[in-house]
Amino acid sequence: MADHLLEVKDLSVEFHTAAGTVKAVQNVSWHLDRGETLAILGESGSGKSVSASAVMNLIDMPPGKITSGTILLDGRDMLKMTPEERRAINGAKIAMIFQDPLAHLNPVYQVGWQIAEMMTTHGESAENAKSRARDLLKRVGIPDPDAAMRKYPFQFSGGQRQRLMIAMALACKPDILIADEPTTALDVTIQAQVLALLDELQQETGMGMLLITHDLGVVAEIADRVVVMNAGNIVETGDAAEVYRNPKHAYTRKLIDAAPGKGEMPDERDRSGAPLLRAVGLEKNYGAFQALKGVDLTIMPGETVAVVGESGSGKSTLARAILRLDDPDSGKVLYNDRDLLTISDKELFGLRRDLQMVFQDPTQSLNPRMTVFQLISEAWVIHPSILPKPQWKERVAELLVKVGLRPEMASRYPHQFSGGQRQRIAIARALAMEPKLIVCDEAVSALDVSIQAQVIELLDGLRREFGLSYLFIAHDLPVVRDFADRVIVMRAGEIVEEGPVRQIFEAPRQPYTQALLAASLDPDPVVQAARRDARQQQKGLMPA
Numbered sequence: 001m002a003d004h005l006l007e008v009k010d011l012s013v014e015f016h017t018a019a020g021t022v023k024a025v026q027n028v029s030w031h032l033d034r035g036e037t038l039a040i041l042g043e044s045g046s047g048k049s050v051s052a053s054a055v056m057n058l059i060d061m062p063p064g065k066i067t068s069g070t071i072l073l074d075g076r077d078m079l080k081m082t083p084e085e086r087r088a089i090n091g092a093k094i095a096m097i098f099q100d101p102l103a104h105l106n107p108v109y110q111v112g113w114q115i116a117e118m119m120t121t122h123g124e125s126a127e128n129a130k131s132r133a134r135d136l137l138k139r140v141g142i143p144d145p146d147a148a149m150r151k152y153p154f155q156f157s158g159g160q161r162q163r164l165m166i167a168m169a170l171a172c173k174p175d176i177l178i179a180d181e182p183t184t185a186l187d188v189t190i191q192a193q194v195l196a197l198l199d200e201l202q203q204e205t206g207m208g209m210l211l212i213t214h215d216l217g218v219v220a221e222i223a224d225r226v227v228v229m230n231a232g233n234i235v236e237t238g239d240a241a242e243v244y245r246n247p248k249h250a251y252t253r254k255l256i257d258a259a260p261g262k263g264e265m266p267d268e269r270d271r272s273g274a275p276l277l278r279a280v281g282l283e284k285n286y287g288a289f290q291a292l293k294g295v296d297l298t299i300m301p302g303e304t305v306a307v308v309g310e311s312g313s314g315k316s317t318l319a320r321a322i323l324r325l326d327d328p329d330s331g332k333v334l335y336n337d338r339d340l341l342t343i344s345d346k347e348l349f350g351l352r353r354d355l356q357m358v359f360q361d362p363t364q365s366l367n368p369r370m371t372v373f374q375l376i377s378e379a380w381v382i383h384p385s386i387l388p389k390p391q392w393k394e395r396v397a398e399l400l401v402k403v404g405l406r407p408e409m410a411s412r413y414p415h416q417f418s419g420g421q422r423q424r425i426a427i428a429r430a431l432a433m434e435p436k437l438i439v440c441d442e443a444v445s446a447l448d449v450s451i452q453a454q455v456i457e458l459l460d461g462l463r464r465e466f467g468l469s470y471l472f473i474a475h476d477l478p479v480v481r482d483f484a485d486r487v488i489v490m491r492a493g494e495i496v497e498e499g500p501v502r503q504i505f506e507a508p509r510q511p512y513t514q515a516l517l518a519a520s521l522d523p524d525p526v527v528q529a530a531r532r533d534a535r536q537q538q539k540g541l542m543p544a
């Protein structure tokens with residue numbers, strides 16, 4: 001018998017690029033035991049996902065190359081297996097769920113067929129596979145499994161699609177489940193449900209789980225041990241609670257210190273005087289679905305108003321309605337007492353420079369064919385009155401420095417930057433318009449914890465320097481706690497509670513707000529374990 005269910009020894013992976021050789025993983029060793037959850041924690045580029053990809057044989061070779069190491073499954077070196085032997089293992093012995101299920105579910109096949117295919121590929125009969133696929137959909141909490149079998153991926157919510165991926169991964173009853181950032185883009189309540197489901201399924205099956213994440217809260221909730229990676233190397237490993245309480249490496253300490261939700265909450269801001277923007281009675285329908293139901297909102301000059309709620313609560317619809325990216329059916333949006341919904345297109349064009357938006361995914365919002373200089377200066381092409389052309393180069397350089405980038409980066413293209421750097425470019429692009437209000441729609445949700453902290457610090461500094469106001473759409477409550485002045489809580493198109501950030505976080509009045517806060521994860525494993533025990537006591541699953 002092997003000592004461990006899965007063991008990686010001295011693994012090194014490099015990629016050959018036009019700019020030279022990138023050593024993504026260097027002499028990495030770790031192990032996973034049956035029934036255990038091991039978290040590999042680190043920022044983008046740390047090598048954590050490359051390690052998992054090597055286990056699943058998902059590294060493109062070339063340009064990738066495994067230069068050293070062994071990967072032992074039940075004592076057998078997977079790197080010495082034939083492609084046929086590896087195919088027999090993937091799915092059956094080791095399965096994987098990914099961060100973006102929509103990118104890994106086939107859009108043209110019904111989900112029931114896709115789950116059943118996992119089993120028929122490994123020798124299960126079509127009839128048995130179909131029956132088990134239906135049972136799996138029920139097990140992972142998909143409503144009406146019979147109807148769900150005939151639906152396509154786009155007909156499910158983000159949280160439901162992640163559940164579909166889990167059902168597919170568990171189809172062949174694997175010994176090991178690799179979860180690569182499985183909850184990054186999910187709302188706090190959906191994240192809590194998915195993590196609880198994974199933990200429950202692990203208890204049932206005894207599988208080992210390898211969790212790839214940059215979220216300390218997820219580590220605290222579900223991990224037994226943690227491996228911390230930085231720049232392709234393991235810098236620390238140990239019991240999750242011990243590593244959090246007594247980190248031995250400076251990089252681990254940096255990650256822990258960057259975790260949001262621990263700082264001082266701002267005092268209540270003086271809201272006397274004329275508001276910068278006021279929404280009154282906003283209504284928006286999509287057919288029979290009512291996305292906004294008479295929403296009122298006020299933003300004062302220099303104020304950050306956060307809007308929180310689950311997917312489908314109307315947060316992004318509200319942001320798009322305010323900016324007239326999607327016209328509401330009724331209501332008013334008063335900007336300096338001018339109704340944006342009734343002014344002429346010419347007047348609206350003039351006001352566009354005052355109201356800017358930073359989207360969740362800068363990869364989607366930045367034109368890949370344009371250089372950084374072109375992306376930022378495009379604002380002045382559209383609104384030439386802002387800045388004379390001879391000053392463009394100097395101003396682009398100033399804006400790049402302002403957002404923590406270097407002036408010489410202006411000649412590069414978006415794909416040449418990390419996710420955090422691309423988001424900084426998007427912020428610089430918004431600042432080029434010299435706006436009064438910036439709408440941030442999940443602008444930091446996909447960023448690493450330290451990059452997230454840097455971007456929030458940047459936004460806060462810009463607010464103080466330029467007197468900016470923010471409408472901050474988010475599902476990450478600790479970030480909201482650190483950054484916002486006021487919080488609006490939305491559910492099913494309505495505002496259910498609003499108030500200063502301290503009141504919302506310390507004395508929430510509505511059960512829905514209380515449930516959102518209870519579902520938010522604390523990075524301290526000891527604190528999170530106490531919360532877990534309290535939840536179980538409430539459910540009657542354990543004695544008080």
